[in-house]
């Protein structure tokens with residue numbers, strides 16, 4: 001399923017936070033969203049996922065204007081992994097992941113084998129199958145993050161929006177989660193701070209600066225020394241595409 005945003009504008013009071021952003025994500029593509037703190041990544045993700053309405057502009061998922069699609073219908077197609085999402089404390093890991101099945105169930109239908117299989121597969125994918133009975137409030141920050149990703153996977157989405165999904169994760173799980181998202185047959189948009197991980201796992205990257213789209217293209221096209229200096233205010237050496245065709249950034253401290 002493709003995602004197309006046309007001239008999205010959003011803000012509060014007189015402040016424009018997302019400034020006329022247009023982008024296209026092809027079906028199955030992994031798009032990285034990068035930019036400094038406060039550049040509008042989370043705000044743009046929420047607009048793309050239909051969690052917030054733009055002041056102007058529109059979002060189409062699979063050719064349909066999401067403003068015309070019901071919440072429930074949208075949640076059968078679209079999953080959103082929020083930055084440090086809250087969850088009721090008195091539940092188990094399995095309870096949280098089972099919630100991912102809600103959009104696919106009718107009020108009268110019981111829990112099906114298909115639901116159970118989707119939950120088990122999701123727990124397996126994030127390496128949490130052995131913790132299904134553990135109480136949510138006893139999990140570490142990284143484990144909670146992985147369970148939230150499992151809930152999104154249990155939703156069997158065709159489009160995933162992920163806001164800093166590698167927050168709290170150790171390097172093994174950062175790589176595992178991003179590799180898994182890239183390899184899923186799902187269109188995804190991922191806000192990321194780690195530019196080398198963005199280079200490794202994203203097909204294309206969009207750079208936001210003060211709410212506006214500053215650059216977009218392949219990692220090699222976008223992650224240039226000039227962009228890093230001008231947008232992120234860092235000095236860095238970018239080595240050309242290595243064997244895997246991805247640039248590598250080395251930050252220079254003085």
Ligand SMILES: Nc1ncnc2c1ncn2[C@@H]1O[C@H](COP(=O)(O)OP(=O)(O)OP(=O)(O)O)[C@@H](O)[C@H]1O
Nearest residue numbers: 012017035036037038039040041042043044191208
């Ligand atoms: N509801 C709101 N009311 C007022 N200001 C807001 C609101 N939502 C976002 N902002 C402001 O808009 C700007 C963009 O926020 P956003 O969370 O989208 O940035 P971000 O790029 O995701 O940042 P970070 O990298 O720090 O997570 C910030 O300055 C933020 O304070």
